[in-house]
Amino acid sequence: MTAAGPVTASSLSDRATRVAKSASEWADKVDREARFPAEALSALKAERLMGVMIPAEFGGENASLTEVADICVILGQACGSAAMVYAMHQIQIASLCGYAVGSGWHEDLLRRICDEQLLIGSATSEAGGIGGNLRNSICAIESEGDRIRLEKDATVISYGEASDAIMVTSRRHAEAAAGDQVSTVFMKDQYTLEKTSNWDTLGMRGTCSDGFIFRGEGSKEQILPRPxxxxxxxxxxxxxxxxxxxxxxxxxxxxxxxxxxxxxxxxxxxxxxxxxxxxxxxxxxxxxxxxxxxxxxxxxxxxxxxxxxxxxxxxxxxxxxxxxxxxxxxxxxxxxxxxxxxxxxxxxxxxxxxxxxxxxxxxxxxxxxxxxxxxxxxxxxxxxxxxxxxxxxx
Amino acid sequence: MNDIVRELLAKHGSLPVSVDQISDDADLYDAGLSSFASVQLMLALEEHFDVEFPEHLLNRKSFSSVEAIVAALAEITGDQQAA
CATH class of the missing domain: 1.20.140.10 (Butyryl-CoA Dehydrogenase, subunit A, domain 3)
Structure with a gap:
């Protein structure tokens, strides 16, 4: 750890504490109305906490997973749904940082996440017997030259409608085995979401984990390079x-x-x-x-x-x-x-x-x-x- | 050893394709080897060779291809002969 380590840690938790204050004011309303914790997310963006785990060379702050986990602890005390949205977003960030650096398109995305404080969603679960078994897919990437197309009947896409981009798992191509999967990032203007189910649940109501048919189009370079x-x-x-x-x-x-x-x-x-x-x-x-x-x-x-x-x-x-x-x-x-x-x-x-x-x-x-x-x-x-x-x- | 590994892989690997179609260096996880099947295969290998996989070989890499399994077994049986 560098000498700056503890200072960064303390300022991250100060920033998270300010977000938590706003999140806790709205937590009961978010829960009652089962609506997205928009105020908490605005505060997270204002405190520039969306890309903290991204390496500094792409505009992030090199925060460790432990530091991000501590932010989750602080948010969890205020609003479970807001904390869960933040945690899920960071799972995507960790995948991008660890398994897509070296790919120009994804490096640009990392810069954009920091600059524009983008929220990244995820579509892993699928209808047709897959459910939450994320290591299997039915849907597959269709490609034509450099262009790709993907349609997925996703039983759940947490905060799907609020996401700025969604990372979608699928089979690598139409003939691939169910476990031969890739993950592809599609930007908001590259996909449509057709709602198939409503997230009206006992708890975690603000994660708005509705079901959707995802239909996206993009280019081959948006597929994460690692399996x-x-x-x-x-x-x-x-x-x-x-x-x-x-x-x-x-x-x-x-x-x-x-x-x-x-x-x-x-x-x-x-x-x-x-x-x-x-x-x-x-x-x-x-x-x-x-x-x-x-x-x-x-x-x-x-x-x-x-x-x-x-x-x-x-x-x-x-x-x-x-x-x-x-x-x-x-x-x-x-x-x-x-x-x-x-x-x-x-x-x-x-x-x-x-x-x-x-x-x-x-x-x-x-x-x-x-x-x-x-x-x-x-x-x-x-x-x-x-x-x-x-x-x-x- | 390669033949026995392939035979046990065919029996316990639950692969969607025939083992004959898989080259020695092909990725078995890409071919559809599940983590459940990889443990079943590991148990079958332990039983057949009367060995036990040590902790440092209990990872995805040891079972990522036919040649990786053969190499892991060679290490174990070699170790045991040395001991």
């Missing part, structure tokens, strides 16, 4: 699990803060008596610390493996990243449930300083986005041969 199999295995899965876990942790932190304030207010009213919820606050703090430790160790492992394909491809790395996602998504529910028990009706009711309904509903998405059952199935397969490393020093 999607490699991008998914080495970057996307790990970055998704880490950034999602970071913002989920943030949601649990805010629930904890509310329940702690509740107990503190009760303690002030009755000096000399320990409020009944105090013990549960201690339990929740304990769980929260475990979640934090899990995410921090995952980020550390990622930063050590970064840029080393052997380390990123190692089965032990995939097992660890899967565990972080599964563990965090389960534990936050326990934490928020504790907080609900602490705050009682004041937590159950909407519109109080201790309301926890939005937190609980948002948190319920965590087990489902890439189903924990699918992930555990994948992990259990790897554990037929992989032995977890017990070392604390590694």
């Amino acid at each position: 999607f199999a490699e991008i998914a295995a080495q970057s996307m899965l790990a970055v998704s699990h880490l950034l999602w876990s970071a913002l989920w942790y943030g949601i649990a932190v805010d629930a904890f803060n509310r329940s702690q304030s509740f107990v503190k207010a009760a303690a002030r009213k009755n000096p000399g008596q320990t409020p009944p919820g105090a013990l549960r606050v201690a339990e929740a703090a304990n769980l929260l610390q475990q979640i934090k430790g899990n995410v921090v160790s995952g980020l550390k492992q990622f930063e050590q493996a970064k840029g080393n394909p052997d380390a990123l491809n190692a089965m032990s790395f995939a097992v660890a990243m899967n565990n972080i996602k599964v563990g965090t998504s389960q534990s936050i529910l326990t934490v928020i449930n504790h907080c609900m028990l602490i705050c009682g009706i004041m937590g159950y009711k909407n519109g109080t300083p201790y309301s926890l309904g939005r937190h609980l509903r948002d948190a319920h998405s965590a087990q489902l986005m890439i189903s924990n059952d699918r992930i555990l199935g994948n992990t259990s397969n790897m554990l037929l041969v992989n032995k977890p490393d017990p070392s604390l020093a590694g």
Whole structure:
């Protein structure tokens, strides 16, 4: 790390804190109306946080994944949907930075993301039995000379309508196997979206993850140069699990803060008596610390493996990243449930300083986005041969 | 060894194409080898050769092509003979 490192880190979190202030003012309205968190996104753009992870030579700030994860924690405490939109955007940025540098078109895109603070969406899930199995596609790139065309029946494109560009997975060509995929970036003026389903959900309502038929046209150079199999295995899965876990942790932190304030207010009213919820606050703090430790160790492992394909491809790395996602998504529910028990009706009711309904509903998405059952199935397969490393020093 | 690897790949790889059509250096993941099938193949190889894949060979690269699998096995069996 350079001498400027800590200064950058502190200024990034200051900027994120200002965004969070605006995001939290609108969070309940975004949730109630299931609308895009436009105010939070304007604030993110105004604070120029969209391209921070992009290398400085393309106009970014060389921020590490750990720094971006910390921004997600800050945003997660304010508005789960805004934090999720930001995290998903950064997953695309990580793929572009790691697997498209050297391609002129994509390098120009990276510059544009920094200059114009563009929001990048993603279309991986597909109708026709693919669902969320992102390592398979039915749709395929059609090419004619340098021109390409792609039509995808995407069951979900998060913030599809608000995106400035969308990264779409597909088979490489019409004859390619379902797993022989590429990822292509299409700019907003190169595609149309025909809405096929409406995102009216229990939680994460502001991500506006509607279903669309995507129809795009562009040029061959917009296809990412590396196979999607490699991008998914080495970057996307790990970055998704880490950034999602970071913002989920943030949601649990805010629930904890509310329940702690509740107990503190009760303690002030009755000096000399320990409020009944105090013990549960201690339990929740304990769980929260475990979640934090899990995410921090995952980020550390990622930063050590970064840029080393052997380390990123190692089965032990995939097992660890899967565990972080599964563990965090389960534990936050326990934490928020504790907080609900602490705050009682004041937590159950909407519109109080201790309301926890939005937190609980948002948190319920965590087990489902890439189903924990699918992930555990994948992990259990790897554990037929992989032995977890017990070392604390590694 | 190449023949045995190909035989076990045909049996456990669940590939959409015939193993005969796959060259020694062709990317098996591009050919449709799933991570599930790669572990099944690994178990079959361990059983057949009575070996265990060490941690540093448990990655996508070791199973990325027929020749990569052969090289990984050569390393393991070589190690064991040396020991």
